[in-house]
Amino acid sequence: MRRLVFLDLDDTLFQSHRKCPSDGELRPTAYLADGRAHSFMTARQCSLWQLLDDQSTLIPTTARDHDALRRVDLPFQSWRIIDYGGVILNPDGEPDSDWMARMEAQSHDSLDELNALLDRMLSFAAHERLAIHARFITDFGVHFYLVAKYRDERASDLDRLQDALVVPWAAERSQTYRLHRNGNNLAILPRWLGKEWAVRHLIAHLGRDWGELLTIGIGDSLIDGAFMAECDYAITPRGSQLFEATLSRVLI
Structure with missing residues (x-):
């Protein structure tokens, strides 16, 4: 069974320096147009990336546009969803024409x-x-x-x-x-624009090509909840906007 992980990027897999913890090593991951490092991964985020990259097909599912995605220093090799779901890029980096x-x-x-x-x-x-x-x-x-x-x-x-x-x-x-x-x-x-519509479309498309799929959605924002709900499992970082609106309410 193929495993697909639809993965939000900013504030899920990395974040700006001011949002990073003050201790621990940081890995520069995303850059501004002038080449300056802007976003960083913590050791835990690096470990999560390695786990996911080793065991599944990673599909970034992000509000970033094409230029901003190219300034992320991670080796995405499959499909990519950008612009809040407005563009689906195939593994060759070309927009899905349909x-x-x-x-x-x-x-x-x-x-x-x-x-x-x-x-x-x-x-x-x-x-x-x-x-x-x-x-x-x-x-x-x-x-x-x-x-x-x-x-x-x-x-x-x-x-x-x-x-x-x-x-x-x-x-x-x-x-x-x-x-x-x-x-x-x-x-x-x-409302015609949304990560959830692109995720639903791509799950159906890849299911026809690859057969049965296990799908996982990972995101931090309330708006990410819609695309995560299209998946079999959903993961959100502790302390995220989505966590505070959901899981934090059941903490004792």
């Missing part, structure tokens, strides 16, 4: 509404003098979702944008959009 056609059609339907929201976000930030950077996430020529980040350690600015503008906007469109806030990122995601 999935890409589906995403292009969906993106076309959301583009005008998201562009209008982006304009409102930028205008609001300028008027309120918020230290906010907001942009479309685009990969392989397809517009997927919006992301806003705070600058200069001004987290309250992102809170203000979120509460005053984005949350009311999304509440009026709860059937077609969802929000994900994690740290300094606020993502506005169309």
